Amino acid sequence: MAGQVLDLFYDWAGVLVPTVAIASLVTVVLRKTIFEIPPSLNFPVVHVPSNDTRDAILEGYRKYPDSPFVLPINPPRVVLPMSMFKEVVETAEEDMSFRELVHFMFSGHNTHLGVNVDELVSAIRIDLTKSIGALMPILQDECKLAFDTILKNVKEGEWSAVLAQGAALQIVSRMSGRVFVGPELCRQPGYLRTSTMFTADAAKVRNDLQQYNQLLRPFAVPFLNSLKSLRGHLQDAKKWMDPITNELLPKKGERAKIVPAGSRGAWISWLLKYLPDHEKTSTKLGLLQMQVSFASLHTTTGATTNVRLDIEIFQTRTQLMFKQALLDLATYPQFVDGLRQEIDSVLAEDGEAIDENGQLYITKATIAKMKNLDSFLKESQRLTPLAFDGMSRRLHKKVTFSNGITIPKGVLLTMPIYPSHCKSQSEKNPIIGRDCAPNSAPLDVFDAYRFARLREIPGNEAKYQSTATGEGQFTFGHGPNACPGRFFALYIMKVIMIHVLRNYDLRLLPDALEDVQLVCQILLMGLFRLSSDRGREAVSLK
Numbered sequence: 001m002a003g004q005v006l007d008l009f010y011d012w013a014g015v016l017v018p019t020v021a022i023a024s025l026v027t028v029v030l031r032k033t034i035f036e037i038p039p040s041l042n043f044p045v046v047h048v049p050s051n052d053t054r055d056a057i058l059e060g061y062r063k064y065p066d067s068p069f070v071l072p073i074n075p076p077r078v079v080l081p082m083s084m085f086k087e088v089v090e091t092a093e094e095d096m097s098f099r100e101l102v103h104f105m106f107s108g109h110n111t112h113l114g115v116n117v118d119e120l121v122s123a124i125r126i127d128l129t130k131s132i133g134a135l136m137p138i139l140q141d142e143c144k145l146a147f148d149t150i151l152k153n154v155k156e157g158e159w160s161a162v163l164a165q166g167a168a169l170q171i172v173s174r175m176s177g178r179v180f181v182g183p184e185l186c187r188q189p190g191y192l193r194t195s196t197m198f199t200a201d202a203a204k205v206r207n208d209l210q211q212y213n214q215l216l217r218p219f220a221v222p223f224l225n226s227l228k229s230l231r232g233h234l235q236d237a238k239k240w241m242d243p244i245t246n247e248l249l250p251k252k253g254e255r256a257k258i259v260p261a262g263s264r265g266a267w268i269s270w271l272l273k274y275l276p277d278h279e280k281t282s283t284k285l286g287l288l289q290m291q292v293s294f295a296s297l298h299t300t301t302g303a304t305t306n307v308r309l310d311i312e313i314f315q316t317r318t319q320l321m322f323k324q325a326l327l328d329l330a331t332y333p334q335f336v337d338g339l340r341q342e343i344d345s346v347l348a349e350d351g352e353a354i355d356e357n358g359q360l361y362i363t364k365a366t367i368a369k370m371k372n373l374d375s376f377l378k379e380s381q382r383l384t385p386l387a388f389d390g391m392s393r394r395l396h397k398k399v400t401f402s403n404g405i406t407i408p409k410g411v412l413l414t415m416p417i418y419p420s421h422c423k424s425q426s427e428k429n430p431i432i433g434r435d436c437a438p439n440s441a442p443l444d445v446f447d448a449y450r451f452a453r454l455r456e457i458p459g460n461e462a463k464y465q466s467t468a469t470g471e472g473q474f475t476f477g478h479g480p481n482a483c484p485g486r487f488f489a490l491y492i493m494k495v496i497m498i499h500v501l502r503n504y505d506l507r508l509l510p511d512a513l514e515d516v517q518l519v520c521q522i523l524l525m526g527l528f529r530l531s532s533d534r535g536r537e538a539v540s541l542k
């Protein structure tokens with residue numbers, strides 16, 4: 001009898017064991033490929049109402065301010081409590097990385113995004129940032145030319161409707177293009193289209209590939225139109241780089257050419273300094289050019305799967321921020337006079353400088369004295385960051401944090417930066433809550449000079465500048481991966497804001513929809529007019 005039972009057991013075991021093994025294998029493969037659910041995430045899941053990650057993050061942060069929660073989007077995100085931000089930014093690149101996240105989200109094998117961008121980061125962080133002062137004349141020249149061309153129908157003394165979104169895109173693209181590729185190319189419609197569309201097509205490749213499960217993606221790649229367009233942009237970029245590269249590459253025995261900041265080719269000469277010899281080609285420089293467009297356009301935006309930002313996939317980051325600043329200027333007109341007075345009084349004291357072509361321009365040092373303007377831009381970004389999450393990373397391996405929280409390999413992490421900027425969402429105050437200057441409005445209210453007042457408190461001067469990062473100030477990330485382009489981006493925005501404030505009045509269209517935050521993402525119509533009493537008045541030179 002016992003023998004029969006044993007036989008029966010062995011018969012069943014012979015079937016059961018392989019069946020269970022195959023079933024487990026299939027489950028693991030399905031989880032990894034079809035459903036893309038990272039294993040064993042024992043954190044609460046927050047409902048995402050109609051793809052609105054912003055509301056889901058706010059809700060998650062309200063419910064779980066001190067512990068992780070999951071956003072069930074594709075691929076799912078683990079949102080960590082803000083108390084862990086230091087550990088996240090300080091964790092070694094080999095363990096979790098921002099670039100790996102971009103590579104994963106944007107199919108880096110195909111799009112070349114998220115790959116090593118050390119040379120790009122060095123050229124931005126070291127050369128571009130150091131040269132901002134020297135770039136002031138060309139940035140202001142291009143700003144004025146771009147406004148005159150793009151807003152040519154705006155008549156003095158009359159209100160005209162302007163689609164601020166499109167105008168801002170062209171103005172910012174021209175100003176950054178003037179620095180990257182020089183005056184001829186930066187105004188060419190073909191160049192402008194390629195540098196903005198590269199980002200749009202990269203986002204399309206990402207979205208297209210997400211329609212397929214991971215196993216099928218390699219088979220789908222050759223048929224993606226978005227990828228064909230992307231490759232076309234890279235070929236165009238190479239063509240544009242050919243002449244500049246030929247001019248700048250030293251012939252045998254020659255030393256590398258030094259091109260002064262502001263001259264055509266300077267940016268390329270900075271990149272060449274960091275490239276190994278075998279990569280000093282127009283193909284590589286064209287790729288870097290597209291990568292810098294992408295970095296200043298949409299790196300983390302695409303990774304957020306934020307619906308509102310996805311609508312605006314064609315916009316540059318700086319342009320989005322600039323548009324938001326314009327929107328805030330129109331929404332809170334009570335600050336316009338104060339900002340104008342600051343510009344006037346700083347210029348009355350410093351005067352303007354004259355560039356080598358005899359044109360007036362405002363120096364970087366003079367702009368730096370406009371602390372209310374700096375504060376206005378920082379406040380604008382605090383309440384409307386590009387993404388409602390941020391400092392996102394992908395894990396290369398399982399990581400256990402000092403509080404015992406373990407996150408498995410392959411998971412995408414993010415931080416709830418927007419709620420952390422805004423005290424009213426939680427009683428966990430960020431540092432700006434603690435440091436609050438007297439007379440400041442609550443943290444959920446737009447208070448244009450909040451940071452200017454904070455800077456007046458002894459010891460705070462550098463801590464609350466628009467480019468500063470740290471607790472409660474995460475618009476540009478923080479730590480080793482913090483945005484290297486933020487200094488450049490902010491001076492572009494300041495130059496534009498000063499130009500607008502000195503030359504135009506603006507207000508929202510009277511019938512602008514009620515939900516301004518949403519409207520601004522879709523169709524922001526501003527009304528501009530050349531202010532008759534302020535238009536281009538000459539400011540006394542010292």
Ligand code: HEM
Nearest residue numbers: 098295296317318321391392476477478481482483485489
């Ligand atoms: C207002 C405009 C901008 C915003 C809000 C912004 C924001 C950011 C953020 C949040 C990150 C990731 C930081 C992290 O996760 O720790 C980042 C990375 C980066 N940004 Fe920006 N950015 C802006 C403009 C620019 C511009 C104009 C450039 C180029 C000139 C640029 C170049 C980069 C690069 C190269 C990285 C990747 C850094 C790395 O991988 O180490 N950004 N940016």
